[in-house]
Amino acid sequence: MALHTPYRHPALDTLLPILSESAARRDREGGHAHEEKRLLREAGLLNLSIPRLHGGDQLSWVQLYQQIRTLATVDSALAHVLAFHHLQVITVLIYGDATQQADLLVQTREQGLWWGNAMNPLDKRLIATPSAGGYRLTGAKAFCSGTRGSQWMTLSAHVDGQAYPLLAIVPTAQVRQRDDWNPIGQRQTDSISVEFIDVFIPHEQVLKQPDVPPSALHTLRNCFAQLVLVNLYLGIAEGALSAGCTFIREQARPWITSGVDAREDDPFQQNRVGLLDARIAGAAAAADRAGEWMQRAYARGSLLTLEERGEVSLAIGQAKVLTPRDQSAGQSGAV
Template sequence: MPQSVHSDYADRVEKLAREFASTAIERDRQGGTAKHERDLLRASGLLTISVPREHGGDGATWNTVLHIVRRIAEVDSSLAHLFAFQHLQLATVRLFANPQQQAALLGGTARENWFWGNAMNAVNNQVVAQAADDGFRIDGVKGFCSGSRDSDRIMLSALREDGKGLIVAGIESNREGIDIRDDWDNMGQRQTDSGTVAFSNLFVTSDEVLGPPGPLSTPFSTLRPTLAQLILVNLYLGIARGALEAALDHTRTVARPWPWSGVQAAGDDPYLLQRYAEFWVDLKAATRLADDAATHFDKLWQKAEDITADERGAVAIDVAEAKILATRVGLDITNGIFEQMGARATNAKLGFDRYWRNLRTHTLHDPVDYKKRDLGRWLVTGEVPAPSFYS
């Protein structure tokens, strides 16, 4: 029962899903850069689907993109992460850049099939931009730079040394002054290439700095963090769906009934049936919230600069609701499947632990309690979340 994907892309997505699934467990053990799989994504034509039609892309809706993210995450959440962050960077161009920059960067992506990396970790304030000549000299080290290795372009952010805020630029990944390090070795999301990028006397011209409007300067531009949060929600749901499907298959084909259960097959155990039903209903509810939030987001995306701060706040609430539930349900499922499958399911060769490790790693991206705070404040006072890179 895989996640349904828009018919225009279904065949390509399913082909990729089968290919990724066949090697996912072994690649999870190895970590490192999934070069072959990244090249399959390049060849699929899916890297450019969110580029607007006027710049050579398909102009796919965010609902469509997020459904693809979810489907790929069912089999390999690292590759789903890379695919999702590709489109987050393209959205960054659309939201922050002026028309000439959009034509160059979005059009270039459509023509050249650029794979984008990310060096915009907002928590890391160690990268500084100093005004120099007709541009900036950038120095410092940025962590959690997903997709940076094997990328063609990289989206970076840096704090201006003069205190005038943040600059964002999308430039070639191999430009002199950029050192993309192979140092990502975390317990989950092991092939997201989310290590550090060091900048040393990197020169970025003024024309390459995105804007106007620039980062988070209009209600429309502040949709970037809500999209980033929607991406996380759909990654969580994809991981949870993949874990549930894997556990169900194990129960149907391998699992033994508890000797004192009084049943002949694990699939007849009433306690297992009850828990699977609870998993399914919870996941379906979380998925519905996510789809509703994505539909709302798409409506605002179409309005572009005509959206208001109140409209932006309303969709941020929808996304917060989806994030809270997806986090809880995802962790419950990826942890609880072991009680459904039994002790033999902890055998390392089966790789069932990767679902929990990937989700647990990803759900620490930003504290979900702050989403609960935002939602609670809105419920009590009517105040919507203030735009930031995490809300």
């Protein structure tokens, strides 16, 4: 496995202390992080996944996920929103034809457009009815991360009599937004519900017709989404360890039976910090390895086989085992 020095986007480095200063307060208050999303947009961070052909940065998938992970160290909600924006860009790259990609991604870059989504596959309430020149959409979708403040949305909808969902895009302004996101933590992911009331979408906005079975390449979108979660968890862990080390250096005192006077010399604290650091390093290596598998699979394009796609899924599964686990536990459950 190749070792990487994590890529850090210069603009993101500039923003981290600004976002960190207000992150805890904003998470308590919830709502929409309009000003912070403006900062991300003006820093050019919406262009990281857009191909150079369309004027974007075209980071490798490993580098892209490293930016999400870095942002999650200080604000996992904003990292979630930014990651889901790029997930929708990737959806256009995987499902869209050359004309759709050029039109939508150049618009995204030139106008600084945010993408949201209504692709929740477990929510099948959205119905698409064939109509002259396209489809009419009626119904609702929940957990639509990144919807508030977005200009475009991806969506999946059920078509009567079809085995596969319709995948399409729609201007966010055409849907009714429900401000019903009330979670514990990550209160600014804009993961609201949306309602479609007889919304017409032309065939030009359809990414995949419902009679087209998904290819191995198509199913990489699911892998992209799962690897987003891996890197969000990992960024949260890295941020927690960094904050803990700062607390030890600046405020903690050595344990009364440690036999040392300096807090940083406390063997109990050293043991805990060392275990967490080792586990995070292992999880980061697994996450980057999964990103490399993803990059190779994506590069195969239409030639990607189901077996190769399966290898990507296994690599992501390995990383998922490591990243969301209780990082506070020792080797035997406690230290």
